[in-house]
Amino acid sequence: MTRRPRTSTAVAWGFGLLLVLAWAAGLLLLAHQRDQALQAEQQHNAELAAQLQARTGQVIASSDLAMRQIRDALRAGTPPDLVRLAAASGLGKALVQLSLVGPDGRFVGSSLDPGGEQTGPIDLNEREHIQAVLHPPAGGNANAIFIGKPVLGKVSQRWTIQLSRRLAAEDGRTLGVAVASLDPVQFESFYRTVPLGMLGSVALVGPDRRVRARVLGGTSQGMGSDLPADHPLVTAGWPPSGSGVQAHEGADDATDAHIVAFAQVGSYPLHVVVSTASTEAFAEWHSQRNLLLLAGTLGTLMLLLAASITTRRLREREQAHGENAEAAYPATEVTTEISTEPMPDGAEPPSARD
Structure with a gap:
């Protein structure tokens, strides 16, 4: 006969199952809330990147318009008024200078030195932004705008981002190169208006991975540095927009990461990258997690205490019930005695029915 399990054992298993289900x-x-927090932060950063790229694109587009106006003047056979074109661009301090370089790669003039008397015919052929449009590599587009790395200007003596465009005549001849020198500080000034915490950053980068402008924790830093090869923008192949998660350099904890979103600046070879630290982005989630873990721990201790008291009482009752049952129904020993005395003459032994 199979023995039924004790009630106390079943109750103990029930408490254990309840505890496992509660923790699960x-x-x-917690995992669902963390996923929601990550998605919300990525969406927030993506919206910021879209807004910042639009404002950045306005500056680039205004600079490009001024360079095209230089081309139109040259096509018309009139010397371009660089001072007037720079003032009419509406860029203000963002435009350090607007320059014209001859088809031979030598400086002609700028909005700071219209006639080139102060500067002279400096040879700029070795500069990247001049080579890219006058001597483009095989497969390169000489007619596209080029946005170079931050350089120290020979004329302005200031760190600038050089935008250059080849100026072509109607018949395709090279008339020269227009250069718009932009102040990266002007980009950083409105990047600093975005609250991203002490570890958050906004950066303006090109497909060469070089950072044109960057603000980290509200401070300008990192201009001229390179994006790491494992950055989500790089590994994704420079798409127009997107997001991702990048582990901190040298971090041991995989959850210690940057939440990144990026957006291309119009059709130009630039991206705005917005990044926030997970430690700051998940601050509220961390508080909720700690509160839930504390409540769970206290609940577990209370449940274990209740389980201990309940099972102990059940076992005491089961033990008492067993003792009472033994007292009510004592075990009796049945014996059969066989008489060894001789039977009288003529007597028959008792039958089983007697």
Whole structure:
């Protein structure tokens, strides 16, 4: 006959199952809330990147318009008024100078030195932004705008981002190169208006991975540095927009990461990258997690205490019930005695029915 399990054992297993289910539900809730927090932060950063690229694109487009106006003047056979064109661009301090370089790669004039008397015919052929449009590599587009790395200007003596465009005549001849020198500080000034925490950053980068402008924790730093090869923008192949998560350099904890979103600046070879630190982005989630873990721990201790008291009482009752049952139904020993005395003459032994 199979012995029925004790009630106390069944209750103990029930408490254990309840405890496992409660912790599983709590951990699943935490994971869901963390996923929601990550998605919300990525969406927030993507919206910021879209807004910042639009403002950055306005500056680039205004600079490009001024360079095209230089081309139109040359096509018309009139010397371009660089001072007037720079003032009419509406860029203000963002435009350090607007320059014209001859088809031979030598400086002609700028809005700071219109006639080139102060500067002279400096040879700029070795500069990247001049080579890219006058001597483009095989497969390169000489007619596209080129946005170079930050350089120290020979004329302005200031760090600038050089935008250059080849100026072509109607018949395709090279008339020269227009150069718009932009102040990266002007980009950083409105990047600093975005609250991203002490570890958040906004950067303006090109497909060469070089940072044109960058603000980290509200401070300008990192201009001229390179994006790491494992950056989500690089690994994704420079798409027009996107997001991703990048582990901090040298971080041991995989959860210690940057939440990154990026957006291309119009059709130009530039991207705005917005990044926030997970430690700051998940601050509220961390508080909720700690509170839930504390509540779960206290609940677990209370449940274990209740389980201990309940099972102990059940076992005491089961033990008492067993003792009472033994007292009510004592075990009796049945014996059969066989008489060894001789039977009288003529007597028959008792039958089994007697």
